[in-house]
Structures are given as C-alpha cells and as structure tokens.
Amino acid sequence: MALWKETTPGTASASSGPGTSSSPPAREPERTNVAPLSPDVSRRAAPRQEMKESFLSADLTIEGKIVGSGHVRIAGRFKGDVQVDGNLSLDTGARLEGHVKASVVSVGGELIGNIENAKKVELLETGVINGDVKAGSLTVAAGSRMRGQVEFGYDGETRAKAESKSFGNA
Numbered sequence: 051m052a053l054w055k056e057t058t059p060g061t062a063s064a065s066s067g068p069g070t071s072s073s074p075p076a077r078e079p080e081r082t083n084v085a086p087l088s089p090d091v092s093r094r095a096a097p098r099q100e101m102k103e104s105f106l107s108a109d110l111t112i113e114g115k116i117v118g119s120g121h122v123r124i125a126g127r128f129k130g131d132v133q134v135d136g137n138l139s140l141d142t143g144a145r146l147e148g149h150v151k152a153s154v155v156s157v158g159g160e161l162i163g164n165i166e167n168a169k170k171v172e173l174l175e176t177g178v179i180n181g182d183v184k185a186g187s188l189t190v191a192a193g194s195r196m197r198g199q200v201e202f203g204y205d206g207e208t209r210a211k212a213e214s215k216s217f218g219n220a
Contacts, residue, residue, distance in 0.1 A: 101136050108143060115148075122152075124159070131163075142176045155185075157194075164198070171202075 103121040106112060110126035121136035124144045131148040132138055138152040144159030154170045157177035165171055168185040175193035188202040 103136075108141075140177070142174075149181075 101120050103123055104116075104118070106122075106124045106126045106128060108125040111128075112126070113129040115130045116122060116128070116132045116134065118133075119135040121138070122132060122134050123139040123141065124146055125141040127145045129147045131150070132146065133151040135153065137154040137156070138150055139156045140146055140159040140161060142158040145162075146159070147162045149163045150161065150165045151167055152165075153168065154172070155165050155168045156172040156174065157179055158174040159176070160178040160180075162180045164181040165179070165183045165185060168183075170187045171183055171185040171189070173179060173188070173190045173194040173196060175191040177191070177194045179194075179196045179198060182198045183196075183200045183202070184204075185202045186204075188200060190196070
C-alpha cells in the first residue's frame with residue numbers, strides 16, 4: 051500500500067527525473083508490471099485465449115456435427131463429423147464415428163472415419179483408427195491399431211496430386 055500512496059501524490063515529472071529517490075524506483079517497476087495489461091496487448095492476447103477446450107464427458111453419447119475454432123476433447127461417444135480450427139483429442143475409451151478435420155488430432159480411443167488435412171496426428175497406444183489419415187506428420191505408439199490408408203509429409207497441393215495418382219487397398 052505504501053507504493054500506491056507514494057505514486058498518488060507524485061507528479062509525472064517526478065517519475066521521469068531523479069528528483070526524489072523513493073518515488074522513481076517505486077513507479078518504474080509499477081509501470082513495467084502494468085504495461086502488459088494495456089488494451090493494445092490484451093487485444094493481441096485475446097485470440098490465444100479464445101481457443102478454449104470443449105469437453106464431452108465419458109457418460110455422454112451425442113449425435114450431430116461439431117464445427118468451431120476451439121479445441122475439442124471427447125471422452126464419451128460422438129457420432130458425426132468434427133471440423134475445428136484447434137485440436138481434437140479422443141481420450142481412452144472414447145468413440146468417434148465421423149470424419150475429422152482439425153489441426154492436431156490425438157487418438158487414444160476409437161475413431162471410425164477419416165482424418166483430413168491435419169498438421170499432426172498422434173495415435174496413442176490405446177488408440178484405434180478405422181479410416182484414412184492425411185496429415186503433415188504421424189506418430190504411432192506401440193500397441194495402437196489402424197486399418198486404412200495413410201499419407202503424411204505432404205502439403206495440401208502435393209497431397210491432392212498424390213491422391214489422383216494413387217490407387218491401392220490397404
């Protein structure tokens with residue numbers, strides 16, 4: 051409280067000049083600590099905070115479609131397509147029947163459907179994928195299972211060209 055009482059009666063010239071020895075040291079640290087809370091900085095940080103995670107608990111069974119810009123974690127059962135700008139996580143014991151478009155997809159449960167245009171796919175040791183995977187990178191843990199075709203390491207245009215040339219069964 052002494053810092054606040056000292057800064058209230060002081061003037062703006064006291065903060066810039068070394069006139070008093072107690073006020074400038076108290077004000078300078080206050081300004082550096084308060085600066086990140088300015089409106090300009092909070093506007094820049096807002097998009098990072100908007101990427102909240104939505105959670106479907108283990109006792110839920112939902113049918114429909116998920117579209118959004120945040121992260122999604124599924125621990126229950128969901129039947130429908132998922133298209134998010136954020137990440138998708140399927141917990142152990144979860145089941146998703148539908149196509150997935152997300153930035154990072156982590157599969158610890160069961161996914162029946164295709165994963166398209168993901169930057170990264172992680173197939174955990176308890177994970178099962180029955181469908182095709184198209185991703186920038188793929189991590190597969192020992193003990194996981196998958197049935198389908200996989201393409202990774204291609205960007206969007208190269209991936210589209212590779213699709214038209216490849217015909218094969220897995």
